[in-house]
Amino acid sequence: MKRALFLIVLIATSLQAQVSNDRLLKSNQEPQNWLTYSGHYNAQRYSALSQITPENVKNLEQQWIFQARSLEKFEATPLVVDGIMYTVQAPNDVVALDAATGRIFWTYSWTPESAARPCCGRVNRGVAVLGDTLFMATIDARLIAIDARNGRPLWNIQIAPPEKGYAMTLAPLVMKDKVIVGTAGGEYGIRGFIAAYDVKTGKEAWKFYTIPGPGEPGHETWPADSNAWEHGGASVWVTGSYDPDLNLTYWGIGNPGPDWNGDPRPGDNLYSCSVVALDVDTGKLKWYYQFSPHDEFDYDSTQVPVLADIQWQGSPRKVMLWANRNGFFYVLDRATGQFLLGKPFVEVNWASGFDAKGRPQRVPGMTPNNQGTLILPGNQGGTNWYNPSFSPRTGLFYIPTWANYSSLYVKQEQEFVEGRTYGGGGPRNTVPQGIRTTVNNFAKEDEGYGAIRALDPHTGEMKWQFKMTDVTDAGILTTASNLLFSGGREGYFYALDARDGKLLWRANVGGRVISGPMTFSLNGRQYVAIAAGNSLFTFALRQ
Amino acid sequence: MWPVRVCTLMFILVAGAGTVLAQHEFTPADIEAGRQQYANTCQRCHGPDGDLIKDADIGHGKFRRGSTDDDLARIIRNGIEGTPMAETNISAPNALTIVAYLRSMATAAGTIASGDAARGKTIFEGKGGCTSCHRVLGNGSRVGPDLSQIGGARRTLELQRSLVDPDAEIVPANRTLKVVTRDGATVTGRLLNQDSFTLQLLDSREQLRSFSKSNLREFSFVANSTMPSYKDKLSSQELADVVSYLASLKGL
Numbered sequence: 174m175k176r177a178l179f180l181i182v183l184i185a186t187s188l189q190a191q192v193s194n195d196r197l198l199k200s201n202q203e204p205q206n207w208l209t210y211s212g213h214y215n216a217q218r219y220s221a222l223s224q225i226t227p228e229n230v231k232n233l234e235q236q237w238i239f240q241a242r243s244l245e246k247f248e249a250t251p252l253v254v255d256g257i258m259y260t261v262q263a264p265n266d267v268v269a270l271d272a273a274t275g276r277i278f279w280t281y282s283w284t285p286e287s288a289a290r291p292c293c294g295r296v297n298r299g300v301a302v303l304g305d306t307l308f309m310a311t312i313d314a315r316l317i318a319i320d321a322r323n324g325r326p327l328w329n330i331q332i333a334p335p336e337k338g339y340a341m342t343l344a345p346l347v348m349k350d351k352v353i354v355g356t357a358g359g360e361y362g363i364r365g366f367i368a369a370y371d372v373k374t375g376k377e378a379w380k381f382y383t384i385p386g387p388g389e390p391g392h393e394t395w396p397a398d399s400n401a402w403e404h405g406g407a408s409v410w411v412t413g414s415y416d417p418d419l420n421l422t423y424w425g426i427g428n429p430g431p432d433w434n435g436d437p438r439p440g441d442n443l444y445s446c447s448v449v450a451l452d453v454d455t456g457k458l459k460w461y462y463q464f465s466p467h468d469e470f471d472y473d474s475t476q477v478p479v480l481a482d483i484q485w486q487g488s489p490r491k492v493m494l495w496a497n498r499n500g501f502f503y504v505l506d507r508a509t510g511q512f513l514l515g516k517p518f519v520e521v522n523w524a525s526g527f528d529a530k531g532r533p534q535r536v537p538g539m540t541p542n543n544q545g546t547l548i549l550p551g552n553q554g555g556t557n558w559y560n561p562s563f564s565p566r567t568g569l570f571y572i573p574t575w576a577n578y579s580s581l582y583v584k585q586e587q588e589f590v591e592g593r594t595y596g597g598g599g600p601r602n603t604v605p606q607g608i609r610t611t612v613n614n615f616a617k618e619d620e621g622y623g624a625i626r627a628l629d630p631h632t633g634e635m636k637w638q639f640k641m642t643d644v645t646d647a648g649i650l651t652t653a654s655n656l657l658f659s660g661g662r663e664g665y666f667y668a669l670d671a672r673d674g675k676l677l678w679r680a681n682v683g684g685r686v687i688s689g690p691m692t693f694s695l696n697g698r699q700y701v702a703i704a705a706g707n708s709l710f711t712f713a714l715r716q
Numbered sequence: 717m718w719p720v721r722v723c724t725l726m727f728i729l730v731a732g733a734g735t736v737l738a739q740h741e742f743t744p745a746d747i748e749a750g751r752q753q754y755a756n757t758c759q760r761c762h763g764p765d766g767d768l769i770k771d772a773d774i775g776h777g778k779f780r781r782g783s784t785d786d787d788l789a790r791i792i793r794n795g796i797e798g799t800p801m802a803e804t805n806i807s808a809p810n811a812l813t814i815v816a817y818l819r820s821m822a823t824a825a826g827t828i829a830s831g832d833a834a835r836g837k838t839i840f841e842g843k844g845g846c847t848s849c850h851r852v853l854g855n856g857s858r859v860g861p862d863l864s865q866i867g868g869a870r871r872t873l874e875l876q877r878s879l880v881d882p883d884a885e886i887v888p889a890n891r892t893l894k895v896v897t898r899d900g901a902t903v904t905g906r907l908l909n910q911d912s913f914t915l916q917l918l919d920s921r922e923q924l925r926s927f928s929k930s931n932l933r934e935f936s937f938v939a940n941s942t943m944p945s946y947k948d949k950l951s952s953q954e955l956a957d958v959v960s961y962l963a964s965l966k967g968l
Contacts, residue, residue: 545745583745585809594807601749642912663911679913 191304192254194349198417205694207253209412210299210344211560212691215480216414218562220692223654224699225714230656230668230678232715236700237275239268239709246687247704249299250344250560250648253693258702259302259321260709264295265311267319273695275711279324285313290592291340292360298412298688299344301352303372308352310341316354316370328375332356337592338363344412348422348453351378355409359427359473362404362595367413367424367449369456379456383407383426383444391443401438404589406430407445411475411558416491419508421450421459423478423493432471433541434584434597441466446474448495450510460510465499466532469541470523470582471552471600472499477560479570480507483630494630496561496572498554499523501533502633516633518626519555520577523548541582541598551580551621552600553644560648560689562657567671569627569636571649571657578621578644623661625649627674637674648689650701658701660686666703666710682710740785742816750817753810758792761800764871765963766821775871777822788815824873829956836961839954844946846958852965858922859906860943861890865967875962879955882941892938893917898931904938 190196192208200208204221212218225233241247245263251270252259258272265285269278289295289312300319301308306327307319313335318327332354333339338361345354351369359365365383370376384405385391395402406429413424429438429445446465449458465472479494485504493507500521504514512531524533539548559573580600587597623645626638647660657671666686667679684706692701702711755764762768766775781796782788789811795803806814840846847856853864866875877884893907895915905919915927915935929935946955 543745544743581745583749587809598809601745640912642910661912665911665913 190255192302194303197303197347204692205253206255207251207691207693208302209252209346210250210301211412211414211477214348214415214417216412216477216560217479217481217565217651218477218560218649218689218691219564219566219651219653221653222692222694222699223652224694225652225656225668225692225701226654227656227670227677229714233668233678233680233701233712234715235680236711236713238711239270239275239277241707241709242266244707246294246296246685247707247709248294248296248342248688249704250689250691251702251704251709252300252302253691253695254302254321256695257321258693259300259307260704261297261299261309263297264289265297265309267300267307267309267324269321269324272693272700272711275709281319281324281326283309283311283315283317283329285311285315286335288334288336289313289340290335290338290361291342291357292594294342296342297344298342301345301347303347303352306372308345308347308372310343310345310354312340312342314339314341314356316341316345316352316375318352318372318375330370330375332368332370332377333358333363333366337361341410343410346412346415346422347372348415348417351453353413353422355383355413355424357408357410357427359406359408359410359430360432360594360596361592362430362589363406363408364403365407365409365427367409367451367456369453381449381451381456381458383409383449385443394441394443396437396439399437404430404591404595405438405442405445406432406595407442408473409475410473411477414478414480415453416480416507419450419491420453421507422453423448423450423480423507425474425476425478425495427473427475428468428471431587431589431595431597433469433582433599434587435467435469435540436584436586437589437597439467442468446472446499448474448478448493448505448510450507462503462505462510462512462531464495464497464501464503464533468499469584470499470548470580472497472554473557474498475558476556477558478507479561479563481563481565481630483568485513485631492630494561494563494570496556496570496574496628498550498557499533500550500555502570502572502628504630504633514630514633517555518572518628518633518635519574520549520579521555541584543584545581545583545601547579548582549577549579550575551578552582553578553580557646559646559687562649562651563630564651564655564657564671566653566655567627567651568629569671570630571651571671572626572628573645573647573649573659574624574626574638575644576622576624576626576638576640625657625659625669625674627671639669639674639676645686647686647703650690650692652692658690658692658703660690660703660705662686664705666690666705666712680710680712682706682708684708740812740816742813742819746813746816747820749810750813750815750820753806753814754817757804757806758814759868764867764869764874766818774818775821777818785812785815785819788818821871829952831953831956831958831960833957833960833964835954836957836959839950839958840961843954844950844958849943853968858918859920861887863962863965865965867963867965868967870962872959872963875959876955878943879950879958880945880947882943882945886941892942893935894938895927895935896933897927898933900933903927907937 265283338358368380408427429442447463585598623641645661682705688704792811849860905917
C-alpha cells in the first residue's frame with residue numbers, strides 16, 4: 174500500500190507539465206494555478222476558486238510563512254505552477270517554494286550592479302513563466318531566464334544602462350514566443366521603452382520607445398528646440414495585460430521628466446501618463462489614450478490595465494477599466510482606444526472634466542509653483558501601482574484608494590545631469606510629519622484615509638467603500654464566491670464581502686502589505702497568499 | 717551649477733553678524749522645507765538654535781566659511797574637509813532650502829531674553845507646577861510630553877512660544893484624545909497609536925490603554941492644548957529662566 178502511494182506521488186510529480194502558451198491563454202480555466210503576475214492575461218485578479226466563502230472565511234488559519242532574507246519591501250506577487258510557488262526575494266533572488274509547506278526547493282541569487290539606482294526601493298514584483306523557464310527583470314536593468322526545475326540561469330541580457338537611471342522592478346509578461354518588459358527610471362531623465370525578447374535566446378524582437386523620436390508621430394508633443402524628449406522619462410514599471418483576440422498588449426506609461434516642472438517640456442509629452450495598445454508581434458502602436466497630458470503631478474499611469482467584456486449602453490463591448498493615479502476612473506474601448514467614461518473616484522481639483530474626446534480640462538492656476546500649490550489627489554495619487562480587481566460575478570471594479578489626500582506641489586528649476594535625479598521640485602505632504610509609517614498617532618480623517626472603493630463600471634458611481642485609518646499600498650483579489658481580499662499599511666490581511674464591503678475576517682500579519690494577494694489550490698485545498706512586511710503568508714480553511 | 721531663480725541681490729543686515737549676502741528670495745515654503753531638512757540632517761551637531769559648534773553660530777548668521785547663499789549650499793553638500801562636517805547627499809535645491817531656514821533663523825534670533833537655567837529648574841519644579849504633567853529624566857508625570865531632551869529638539873523661540881501660547885502649535889503626536897466607552901466612561905490621554913480597529917493611548921493616570929473602536933461610543937481629539945498659558949502666571953524673567961532650563965535639557 175505504501176509502495177502504491179509512493180508510485181502515485183511519483184506519477185503526480187512527473188505530471189508537472191510545462192506551462193505552454195495554450196495554458197497561459199486559458200489560465201482562468203485552471204484556477205488552482207496562478208500563471209502570470211495578474212493571474213490571467215485580462216488582469217482582473219479574479220479567481221474561479223470558491224472553496225473559501227463568505228460563510229466559512231472566518232475559519233481561515235495560517236498554513237506557512239516564508240520569511241525573506243531581505244529587509245526590502247516585499248512587493249512580488251508569486252506564481253504557482255502545479256504545486257510549486259515562484260517568488261522574488263528582493264532585490265533579485267528567485268525562490269522556488271513547496272506551495273504546500275513553504276519549504277525552499279532552490280534559490281537563484283542575482284547580485285545587481287552597484288550602479289543600479291531604482292528610485293523607490295530595491296524591489297521586484299515577480300516573475301513570468303513559459304515552458305520550464307522563469308523570467309526575472311532586475312533593478313540593474315537585466316532580463317534573466319532561469320530553469321524552473323533547478324534555478325540555473327539560461328540567459329542573461331542587459332537591456333539598458335543602470336548608470337543612466339534605468340532599472341526594472343516589474344514582473345515580465347510572456348505572450349507567444351516573446352517576453353515583454355519595460356524600464357523604470359522616470360525620476361532620472363531616462364527615455365522609457367517597452368521591449369520584447371525571444372523567450373529562447375533573449376534576442377530583442379522589437380522595441381517601442383514611450384517617447385517618439387524625430388519624424389515619428391507624437392514627437393511634436395515635445396519642444397522642437399531642445400532635446401527634452403531624450404530625457405523625458407515615461408517609464409514603465411508595472412506589468413501590462415493582453416487581449417489575444419485583438420493581438421494587442423496594453424501597458425501603462427509613467428510620468429514625464431522633470432516630474433514637477435513642466436517648463437522644459439511644453440506640450441502634451443506623449444506617451445507619458447498614457448496607456449498604449451501595441452501589436453504583440455511587431456510592437457507597433459495601434460492606439461493610445463493619454464490620461465494626463467503635460468503632467469506636472471507625478472501621476473504615473475502605471476496601473477494594471479484591466480480588461481473586461483461588459484454590456485455598454487445595451488450592447489456587449491470589450492472595454493478597459495482604469496482607476497488612474499490622477500484621481501479619475503476611466504472606461505475605454507480596448508479595440509479602438511475610444512474614451513467612454515471618465516469620472517473622479519476621489520477628490521480632484523486639477524481638472525474639472527473632459528472634452529468630447531476625453532481630454533481632461535485643466536483648472537487654471539492648478540500647477541506647481543515656487544510657493545507650493547495644493548493639489549488633490551496628492552503625489553501618491555488617488556491610487557497607484559497596487560492592483561485593482563474586477564469581479565465579473567458582482568460586476569464591480571475595486572480600487573485601493575487614497576481618499577481626500579493632497580500634496581503641496583513645488584516647482585524648482587533643475588538641470589539635467591545623466592544618471593542623477595531629475596525632478597524639478599517636489600511634493601510636500603500636507604499631513605504633518607509626512608506620510609504615515611509605523612506609528613499612527615497623528616492621523617485624522619480630514620487629512621485623508623485609505624479605502625477599498627467598489628465602483629459600478631457603467632457609471633463610475635461608488636457602490637460601497639471600506640475605510641481604513643491609514644492609507645494602503647495593497648492590491649486586491651476577488652473570487653467566484655464573492656470574496657474580496659486585501660490589506661493595507663496597518664498590517665492587516667482581510668476579507669470583505671465583495672457585494673457590500675462588509676468585513677468578514679482579518680488577520681494581523683505584522684507588517685505593511687505592499688503587494689497583491691493571490692490564490693491557488695493544492696490537493697483539494699484553496700490557499701490565499703499575501704506578502705507583508707518581509708514575509709509571505711499563506712492561509713487556508715481549518716481542517 | 718544652480719540656476720539662479722531670482723537674480724535680485726538682497727542685502728540683509730543681521731545684528732551682530734555683519735553683512736550677509738543673500739542672492740535668493742526665499743518663500744515660506746522654502747523655509748519650512750529647510751526647517752525639516754535641518755532637523756533631519758544638521759540639528760544633531762549644530763543644535764536646534766544652530767549655536768552648538770564653537771565659532772560657527774550658524775543660527776545667528778555667523779559662518780566660519782562662506783557668506784553667500786551659494787557658498788553655504790555648496791558647503792552643506794560638499795562638507796568641510798578635515799572637520800566632522802561630512803559630505804551629504806542633499807540635492808542643490810534642498811541645500812538652498814536649508815540656507816533659507818538659516819537666514820530666517822538669523823532674522824528671528826535675538827528676541828529672547830537671557831535666563832538662568834538653575835532658577836528655571838526651580839520654577840519648573842515648584843511655582844510653575846510643570847512636573848504635574850511633564851517628566852524630566854525620571855521626575856514628574858508622564859501625562860504630557862517627556863521633556864528630557866527638549867533642548868536638543870526645539871529652538872528657544874519655540875519653547876518660549878509653547879509657554880505663553882500653548883495652542884499656537886500642538887505637535888500632532890501630542891494631541892489629547894477623548895474616548896467615551898459604550899458604558900459611558902470617559903478616558904482622556906495621549907494617542908500613541910491606532911489602526912482601523914483599535915486605539916492605544918497613555919491615559920491621564922499614566923496607564924497604557926488599549927481600546928477596540930467597536931466598543932467606543934465616540935473618540936475625538938480635544939481641540940486645545942491641555943497646558944495652561946504661563947503668559948500671566950510667570951514674569952518675563954521667570955519665563956526666560958524656564959526657557960533657559962528647557963534649552964539646557966539634552967537628554968542622557
